[in-house]
Amino acid sequence: MNILVFVKRVQAAQEEELRIVGDGERVDLSKLPYKINDWDNYALEEACRTVEKLGGQVTAITIGDKEADEVLRRSLAMGAKDGLLLEKPETLLDPVIRASLAYNFLTKEKIKFDVILTGVQAEDDQYGVFGGYLAALLSLPYVSLVCGIEEWSGSYAVVRRELEGGLMERVKVDVPCVLSIQTGINEPRYVSIMGIRKASQIQRKVYDAHQYMDGLSATIEVIKWSYPPRKEGATLLSSDIDTACREILNILREKGVYQ
Amino acid sequence: MSYGLLIADVRRNVFQERNLDLVGFCNLAGIDPYLLLPKGEYEIESSLFKKVLIADVDEDRFLNPLIMVHILEKVIERFKEPFAIVLSASASGMEIAPYVAGYFKVPIVTDVADYDKDSKVFFKSYYSDKVFAHVKLKEEKFYVLTLRSGSFKDHIKSRYEETSQEIIDGFADTDKRIFLGYLEEEKEEVDITKADFLISIGRGVGKKEEIPLYEELALRLRATLSASRPVIDKLWLPKERQVGTSGKTVKPKVYLAMGISGAFQHIQGMKDSECIIAVNKDPDAPIFQYAHYAIVGDMHRIRDRLLEILKGS
Ligand SMILES: Cc1cc2nc3c(=O)[nH]c(=O)nc-3n(C[C@H](O)[C@H](O)[C@H](O)COP(=O)(O)OP(=O)(O)OC[C@H]3O[C@@H](n4cnc5c(N)ncnc54)[C@H](O)[C@@H]3O)c2cc1C
Numbered sequence: 001m002n003i004l005v006f007v008k009r010v011q012a013a014q015e016e017e018l019r020i021v022g023d024g025e026r027v028d029l030s031k032l033p034y035k036i037n038d039w040d041n042y043a044l045e046e047a048c049r050t051v052e053k054l055g056g057q058v059t060a061i062t063i064g065d066k067e068a069d070e071v072l073r074r075s076l077a078m079g080a081k082d083g084l085l086l087e088k089p090e091t092l093l094d095p096v097i098r099a100s101l102a103y104n105f106l107t108k109e110k111i112k113f114d115v116i117l118t119g120v121q122a123e124d125d126q127y128g129v130f131g132g133y134l135a136a137l138l139s140l141p142y143v144s145l146v147c148g149i150e151e152w153s154g155s156y157a158v159v160r161r162e163l164e165g166g167l168m169e170r171v172k173v174d175v176p177c178v179l180s181i182q183t184g185i186n187e188p189r190y191v192s193i194m195g196i197r198k199a200s201q202i203q204r205k206v207y208d209a210h211q212y213m214d215g216l217s218a219t220i221e222v223i224k225w226s227y228p229p230r231k232e233g234a235t236l237l238s239s240d241i242d243t244a245c246r247e248i249l250n251i252l253r254e255k256g257v258y259q
Numbered sequence: 260m261s262y263g264l265l266i267a268d269v270r271r272n273v274f275q276e277r278n279l280d281l282v283g284f285c286n287l288a289g290i291d292p293y294l295l296l297p298k299g300e301y302e303i304e305s306s307l308f309k310k311v312l313i314a315d316v317d318e319d320r321f322l323n324p325l326i327m328v329h330i331l332e333k334v335i336e337r338f339k340e341p342f343a344i345v346l347s348a349s350a351s352g353m354e355i356a357p358y359v360a361g362y363f364k365v366p367i368v369t370d371v372a373d374y375d376k377d378s379k380v381f382f383k384s385y386y387s388d389k390v391f392a393h394v395k396l397k398e399e400k401f402y403v404l405t406l407r408s409g410s411f412k413d414h415i416k417s418r419y420e421e422t423s424q425e426i427i428d429g430f431a432d433t434d435k436r437i438f439l440g441y442l443e444e445e446k447e448e449v450d451i452t453k454a455d456f457l458i459s460i461g462r463g464v465g466k467k468e469e470i471p472l473y474e475e476l477a478l479r480l481r482a483t484l485s486a487s488r489p490v491i492d493k494l495w496l497p498k499e500r501q502v503g504t505s506g507k508t509v510k511p512k513v514y515l516a517m518g519i520s521g522a523f524q525h526i527q528g529m530k531d532s533e534c535i536i537a538v539n540k541d542p543d544a545p546i547f548q549y550a551h552y553a554i555v556g557d558m559h560r561i562r563d564r565l566l567e568i569l570k571g572s
Contacts, residue, residue, distance in 0.1 A: 132357025
């Protein structure tokens, strides 16, 4: 099984303040730490487990600036055999361009694969478009929100995909195909700093993204940024922990859920 | 007038309520809503639509993106290109929309929460609702949209006295992707949807070792412990405890959210709780927008102090 996994380096924003600069010109992300996109981490783990079981190899591909090499090193440390960087110094905000660029690259370089895995969405822009768009360009079957792979045969796979409210569906899909992977499908392995250091010695291949951008131009643009609309707002409880806790208990009593 | 082609979100013969957002968007944008449905018995209010197009196919094949593109080809052949193809940002919308956009090589904007008709700007969340991007199409041509559930239904205003119905048939089929059946979650021991008081913990909990202390807190407060997705994904609590779109929708008297940022998929599962108390160390956490009471602080310290008080020390 020859598996390509597209991985993205994103900024971890969950615990950070995001400041919008100027009159909505841009979001100041300069102080944010970077990480591998959570969804891609699960996709990578699934790919590694699959080849460990069935043989074959995993190739991690990323689109980004030089620094994006970091997620390739991490992917190699996890078990990928190859790491390919499609280098593009400027950020590509449009998911259509990213998918089209990937398509041009895969076809022009005649990259071979049986399956392409991507994460369901990226934590930063949350588009959730890349895998599906790429699948359509490649004329390959697509399944999204994959939360379980039950069976691989040479010509097809049986997968579970997540729906709403705890419901899932089982889908049989021909190989080659594109699957986008949902979090929780597995438990991604721990990657040590040592492992990443060792992986750094494995040669990664760098391609200039501009070579594959012919005829591609952005279909959308972000003209402004704003904070989400503010609602009425919550009543702020005390910043003193002891007082805050007593206030919580009072609310619980008032609401009749605790005596 | 140009039309919006609405791909109905249906599942197990139920026409999902979030389809109303698609109608609301068309009314807001000033375009005629054409609804595309599979054949079957669906309860719809047809006066909301200018046309109802019934694809001659069962629900499971209708929901297959590989077949959907062929249905759409037929629709476009018959009615010309729509202004937009519009879907819910749901499990089926998330799958069908990008595939359709890629197939027709057109732009796509997903999870749209608002739209300004005059400037033609879409408002879309980035970084789990911490900021919103104002997105514009570079060129005005046909595109694909997915809409955040609940965001547009209040814009519904037009009714059509007559709704015409047409059958769409003669499109290609495929066996490259086949629906095999549904799987229900296993029977649950604890039903979080029945609890009056939920203490819900999120990724902020940090380590598995912290979980027993939250279990103890829940026990002492006679609350039920629930969680956001990352806690469930890490298998720290069973799946039946997950609150959110792909988990359970809950409506307790009190929802005490600790270390949960308030991503939309989580909010959808708990926003109708009678009283929401949120604890988060980040004063800008989106969950505070939905909370009635907010505590900016460390969840573990709050937990420890509550336990101390409850133990009477
Ligand atoms: C199709 C789909 C379906 C999904 N379904 C669901 C679903 O059903 N349910 C669900 O929850 N999510 C769901 N998600 C995931 C969702 O998008 C978010 O990723 C998830 O809800 C984030 O969970 P969180 O708030 O616990 O974590 P994060 O977003 O990582 O937030 C952690 C928060 O904890 C705070 N924090 C950290 N340490 C502390 C501390 N010591 N004290 C206080 N606060 C602290 C941080 O400031 C931060 O706000 C779904 C996603 C997709 C794409």
